Amino acid sequence: MAKHKTAPAAKFLLAIAAVIVLILIAGVLFTSNQGTMLRWAFVPTHEIASEDQGTAPDYADESAWAARPGAESQATMLPEGVVQTMMLPEVDVFYIHPTTYMSKDRWNAELEGDEAAVRRRGNFTMRYQASAFNLAGQVYAPKYRQAAFGAFFDESGQGVQAIVRAHADVLAAFDYYLANDNAGRPFILAGHSQGALHTLLLLAERISPIPELRDRMVAAYIIGWPVSIEGDLAALDDIGACESAKETGCVISYQSFSKDGDPSSLLEMFAKTPGLNGKARAGTTMLCTNPLNWHVGGKASREANLGAIELLPDPGPISAPIQGLTGARCGQRGALYLTEPPQGSWREFLMTGENYHGYxxxxxxxxxxxxxxxxAKAWLEANR
Known part of the structure; x- marks a missing residue:
């Protein structure tokens, strides 16, 4: 498939979404005092214009991918005790990883320049996130010059530029994948946090405008990133929220909080920021898909939890699933609340407001x- 140019309308959507990142993430994760300290600790002090971007990833080179079929990666791992049944070779998964670069040395990470970021990309994002999709199809996960953690706390506008730079790589990776790897197969889009933002933008810039791609998209898992039903999804052509477990061509999204968590910062910023339609999202509905029953606004007991996976920071196998760890319910304003929020190691990376974002x-x-x-099976059955 020929490479697409980003239309002016798509560029406008990208600019809006980048602003949402800066305002929303800072408001969700930290108080104002914490935000000040984090700006000091993580926001680069040099001008982004002075930063050497380095060579753009060459996605024809296997080394530009964190995972792709035929290459060894942690995205192919299985939890202990889980036997891989027949993977669906007729379906692809395009997964975009979240932020792993925490240094203030650069606005955009080099692909291999920071050892800690590279370890997190493998040990966390491939091992615990991309691997969750490897039963559904072949996983393609591009490396990209991600925006640094500090970009989300910047107030100068340079953080926005860093996010736009990162998204350019994601677009290039997706275009290369479509032209050289996809071969007309159906595909799943998946991303978490910064990766979920890029996933949402791919819907606006690539999937929504092209009926053929809309028809081949199995689903988009936009996890850990707020999506407005009226302000974001309504701006897309024929792409809505998934209402049931086997619906296809639709979007899944949720944000995890403790049973008594406080999502007020998330909700306040959600209301104040514009959606993909360019209008304020105040009064709109934040999508909450319950991942235990796949209903919008649903509630499910812990018995429906087929298995949680403990997040272990050191390299090694994926531990055995923990069945029934917690139930979950969608609150009236769109947050997903854990009915039995796990303790111990599950709170090591807990964020303000009892936000289980990292998990x-x-x-x-x-x-x-x-x-x-x-x-994926439902799509194949309906389209054979």
Missing amino acids: DINLFYMNIRANAAAR
Whole structure:
């Protein structure tokens, strides 16, 4: 497929979404005092214009991918005790990883320049996130010059530029994948946090405008990134929220909080920021897909949890699934509340407001694994 140019309208959507990143993430994760300290600790002090961007990834080179079929990667791992049944070779998964670059040395990470970021990309994002989709199809996960963690706290506008730079790589990777690897197969889009933002933008810039791609998209898992039903999804052509476990061509999204968590910062910023339609999202509905039953606004007991996976920072195998770790319910304003929020190591990376953001996929790993495969099978059955 020929490479597409980004239309002016798509560029406008990208600019809006980048602004949302800066305002929303800072408001969700930290108080104002914490934000000040984090700006000091993580926001680069040099001008982004002075930064050497380096060579853009060559996605024809296997080394530009964190995962792709035929190459060894942690995206192919399985939890202990889980036997890989027949993977669906007729379906692809295009997964975009979240932020792993925490240094203030650069606005945009080099692909291999920071050892800690590279370890997190493998040990966390491939091992615990991309692997959740490897039953549904072949996983393609591009490396990209991600925006640094500090870009999300910048107030100068340079953080926006860093996010735009990162997204240019994601677009190039997706275009290369479509032209050289996809061969007309159906595909799943998946991303978490910064990766989920890029996934949402791919919907606007590539999938929504092209009927053929809309028809071949099994689903988009936009996890750990807020999506407005009226302000974001309504701006897309024929792409809405998934209402059931086997619906295809639709979007899944949720944000995980403790049973008594406080999502007020998330909700406040959600209301104040514009959606993909360019209008304020105040009064719109934040999509909450319950990953235990795949209903919008749903509630499910812990018995529906097929297995959570403990997040272990050191390299090694994926531990065995923990069945029934927690139930979950969608609140009236769009947050997903854990009915039995796990303790111990599950709180090591907890964010302000009792936000389990870092565990969004781990908490429901086996449900996501089963659902992605079920949607892929449903698409194949409907389109053979």
